[in-house]
Amino acid sequence: MKSTEIAERTRYLLSATQDTTGASIKSPNIKDALGIVQVAHAAGKQLREEKYGMRLKDKVAIITGAGGTIGSATARRFLREGARLILTDLSTGADACSSIVTEGGEAFFIEAEISRVSDTERIINFAYAHFGRIDILFNNAGNDLNKSLHEYVENDYDSVINVHLKGSFFCTRYVLPIMMKQRSGSIVNMASILGLSGFPLAANYCAAKGALVNFTRSVAVEYAPYNIRCNSVCPGIVETEMLKRGLETHRENVQKMIDHHPMGRVAQPDEVASAVTFLASDDASFITGVSLPVDGGYLAGKS
16 A cells, blocks of 8 residues: 555544544544554554665664764664664663664664674674574774874774774674675675875874775675675764864864865765665665765865
């Protein structure tokens, strides 16, 4: 039944419970009263499916860094598209992830340190044990450190590289045998325009994101015969907590970067989530090895 037919049926049933003045009256037929509830429920479900297409219906997806701004936006979008989720983050992201879990759909939260290999293996094992398959991996966990390279100590390097690159590397490593067995899967890595261009005070971030871009290509080429796709998204500046921190500590540099977006604004988290959803879905079934800029024209203006 199309949404227009559902709406017409709902209007008919509602009219059966009103007199000519619009006042409610007792319906002579209990089936009509029940029908209102049933049709209204069907209408809501139908409209949701028409709006979002349910492109990820029954797909099992893992999202790392799910408590962050982009991670939570993507988790909510995946749920609306019909996915079943495993959400992971540090304890600081637990509240955000827990609120997503309580919103409906099928979702679980696992507190984990993504840079710890034993934790990445635990996440993948739990997802596979519970759902029996894994269709999508979104390597989204990340952090930043705004600091000049000549001031770095070893821990500064490790703190960023281990989350962005090591975490993504080993989540992918442990999910691949499952996807190979299924002969299907979609991996999306959170890269950045700073993986495709340089920027001051971001040597480790640029190095990690640049490595993810080429890691994406390598995985795409090696595992394409198994019908496993691997792509990355490369957002420009996004309205996130990371942006707020950057404006507080290095306003001039960050503002210059914002001003280089030809569209004259920064991205919203939902806009990045839409790009991730597309790459994760079967709509992108012949797309692999791509690093998709979601940057309002930033890179086009730099070339």
